[in-house]
Amino acid sequence: MATYEARSEVTGSVWKVVCEVGQRLEPGDTVMIIESMKMEIPVIAEDGGVVKQILVEKGTPVTENQPVAILEVE
Amino acid sequence: MNPSDKPQSPFDRLMDDYEARVAKATAMGGPEKLARRKAAGVLNARERIAYLCDSGTFIESGLFGTSSSNPADRDRSPADGKVAGFGKVGGRETAVVANDFTVMGASSSSTNGRKIAHLKRVACQRGLPMVFLGESSGARLPDHMGSRGMGTLLGNDGAQYLRLRETPWASATLGPSYGSSSWYAVLSDFSVMRKGAVLAVSSSLLASLAIKEKIDPEDLGGWRLHAEVTGFADVVTESDEEALDAIKTFLGYMPAHCNEAPPERSVPAGSGEAMRDILGLLPASRTQVYDVRKIVRAIVDKDSFFEVKARFGKVAVTGLARLAGRSVGIVANNPLVKGGALDSDACDKITSFLVLCDSFNIPIIMFVDNPGFVIGTDAERKGAPGKIMNFMNALALVTVPKLSVILRKSYGQAYLNMGGGRNSDEVAAWPTAEVSFMDPQFAVQVVHAIEPGQPEFDEALARMNRDSEVWEMASVYAVQAVIRPRETRDYLIRMLDVHRLRMTNGVGQHLMRAWPTSY
Numbered sequence: 001m002a003t004y005e006a007r008s009e010v011t012g013s014v015w016k017v018v019c020e021v022g023q024r025l026e027p028g029d030t031v032m033i034i035e036s037m038k039m040e041i042p043v044i045a046e047d048g049g050v051v052k053q054i055l056v057e058k059g060t061p062v063t064e065n066q067p068v069a070i071l072e073v074e
Numbered sequence: 075m076n077p078s079d080k081p082q083s084p085f086d087r088l089m090d091d092y093e094a095r096v097a098k099a100t101a102m103g104g105p106e107k108l109a110r111r112k113a114a115g116v117l118n119a120r121e122r123i124a125y126l127c128d129s130g131t132f133i134e135s136g137l138f139g140t141s142s143s144n145p146a147d148r149d150r151s152p153a154d155g156k157v158a159g160f161g162k163v164g165g166r167e168t169a170v171v172a173n174d175f176t177v178m179g180a181s182s183s184s185t186n187g188r189k190i191a192h193l194k195r196v197a198c199q200r201g202l203p204m205v206f207l208g209e210s211s212g213a214r215l216p217d218h219m220g221s222r223g224m225g226t227l228l229g230n231d232g233a234q235y236l237r238l239r240e241t242p243w244a245s246a247t248l249g250p251s252y253g254s255s256s257w258y259a260v261l262s263d264f265s266v267m268r269k270g271a272v273l274a275v276s277s278s279l280l281a282s283l284a285i286k287e288k289i290d291p292e293d294l295g296g297w298r299l300h301a302e303v304t305g306f307a308d309v310v311t312e313s314d315e316e317a318l319d320a321i322k323t324f325l326g327y328m329p330a331h332c333n334e335a336p337p338e339r340s341v342p343a344g345s346g347e348a349m350r351d352i353l354g355l356l357p358a359s360r361t362q363v364y365d366v367r368k369i370v371r372a373i374v375d376k377d378s379f380f381e382v383k384a385r386f387g388k389v390a391v392t393g394l395a396r397l398a399g400r401s402v403g404i405v406a407n408n409p410l411v412k413g414g415a416l417d418s419d420a421c422d423k424i425t426s427f428l429v430l431c432d433s434f435n436i437p438i439i440m441f442v443d444n445p446g447f448v449i450g451t452d453a454e455r456k457g458a459p460g461k462i463m464n465f466m467n468a469l470a471l472v473t474v475p476k477l478s479v480i481l482r483k484s485y486g487q488a489y490l491n492m493g494g495g496r497n498s499d500e501v502a503a504w505p506t507a508e509v510s511f512m513d514p515q516f517a518v519q520v521v522h523a524i525e526p527g528q529p530e531f532d533e534a535l536a537r538m539n540r541d542s543e544v545w546e547m548a549s550v551y552a553v554q555a556v557i558r559p560r561e562t563r564d565y566l567i568r569m570l571d572v573h574r575l576r577m578t579n580g581v582g583q584h585l586m587r588a589w590p591t592s593y
Contacts, residue, residue, distance in 0.1 A: 010412050011450075037445050038515045039413035040361050064452070 005067035012036025049073035103176025119174035127161030156186035169197035172207040179211030201331030212253030305386035335580030336401035348372035387419030403431035406441035414444035421461035473582035475573035514538035
């Protein structure tokens with residue numbers, strides 16, 4: 001088992017977390033949505049996997065490339 | 075008469091010698107090295123050429139060339155490590171150089187340098203696409219060592235690395251590629267990389283010696299670096315065969331040379347079928363994002379979209395496609411990534427794509443939906459003003475037809491860069507388009523100094539939103555048409571026909587033929 005970090009690609013704030021710890025995501029699924037530039041920018045689980053940890057909550061300011069969740073893949 | 079009784083021709087011995095020489099030259103680096111490659115699932119140089127070229131069409135140039143600097147190398151340098159010649163790719167004559175890593179690491183030498191120079195000269199003068207299949211250890215040593223070696227082997231061809239884009243060049247990096255093998259990859263109009271290959275100035279061994287630190291070849295020049303950071307890799311593949319297929323696909327969109335229009339294909343059945351539901355691909359909310367590639371695929375001929383640099387500058391999408399069987403270049407903002415806000419990498423990516431399309435007479439179609447350029451300290455450190463103006467300058471130098479369709483947002487300077495106003499031959503907009511100097515949400519705060527929550531904010535925002543709708547722009551003829559989204563494909567096909575370069579048989583002016591090949 002290996003883990004990887006899902007990262008925000010933009011600076012903004014967490015608008016909505018759309019997954020839960022323990023949830024299995026498919027590659028390309030949305031982990032959470034960041035509000036930036038008045039847009040809703042998704043954080044994508046590139047390789048899918050099981051959500052092990054969510055590192056932010058609604059309203060948390062995030063910077064570009066900041067890890068926001070940890071996922072585990074086989 | 076029994077055949078064995080046939081009198082010997084005076085030339086038999088000569089022809090036997092000829093056949094023996096052919097066998098030796100085509101044996102490459104010997105059965106052991108070839109077996110090791112086969113076991114690793116990697117094609118050898120001659121297999122690569124056979125896969126690339128139409129069956130039986132390859133005619134070799136320089137089969138009997140060998141190393142010439144060091145007499146001791148003559149017998150161990152069949153074809154001097156670079157197999158060169160002419161083959162038909164997709165039915166069209168093409169010049170091909172394939173590095174044979176089993177022969178002295180396909181290192182660059184005097185003889186094989188002359189082979190490459192000849193192939194390039196013929197390709198550029200006679201109008202043939204050029205293909206490089208790279209896998210090389212770099213300059214041959216010790217041949218290049220010392221001032222005599224340097225003086226003898228290097229710098230004798232002032233046009234060695236000249237690019238004037240007379241014909242399309244495609245390259246594949248199919249193993250360790252250092253020195254000239256890397257140079258030809260980045261000089262090419264299209265560069266595909268097979269996973270596991272390395273493209274770098276010099277090997278990790280030499281780099282480790284120079285900086286006294288062990289370097290992983292993947293970090294030095296692996297596919298991730300070139301697909302995501304440098305943008306040198308247009309496409310990444312899992313296998314040699316897929317890489318060669320990618321070259322064939324790329325060349326299929328290209329003319330053989332800059333003085334002819336690209337080839338036309340029949341229109342696949344089912345093209346345009348997705349247009350009925352195209353508006354369903356756009357989110358109902360203006361703040362939500364979507365993948366613009368779905369819209370592109372719905373509009374162009376079925377299965378014709380061939381994306382390049384998909385992992386680099388991802389806020390923009392660039393790719394070749396066909397509309398009604400004719401090659402087009404697609405430039406699109408992708409709101410899925412960072413809302414589509416244009417950054418420095420995207421500027422470089424689009425600029426190089428404009429140069430490619432204009433150089434080879436491929437009309438350009440832009441799909442616009444972006445909130446502007448990325449701003450901030452990081453963007454400035456990356457030289458954003460210079461990148462934005464390079465992009466703008468390239469767009470102004472385009473002489474092939476360029477059409478722009480505003481799908482949704484088009485703000486500020488990015489409006490111009492994405493073909494707004496007279497920066498396209500035709501600008502069309504969907505009724506969903508909104509155009510202004512900046513997003514109304516910000517504009518209310520900047521123009522009226524009203525913050526969200528203040529009593530006048532909502533009214534001012536509603537007014538700004540109305541002013542940003544496309545109808546005002548249409549009323550002053552700054553867009554030539556507001557179109558129903560489902561009619562976009564038909565509109566573009568018609569406008570490409572209207573703007574076809576009839577006076578020059580589809581050939582543009584190529585004002586960017588000497589534009590840099592990378593950034």
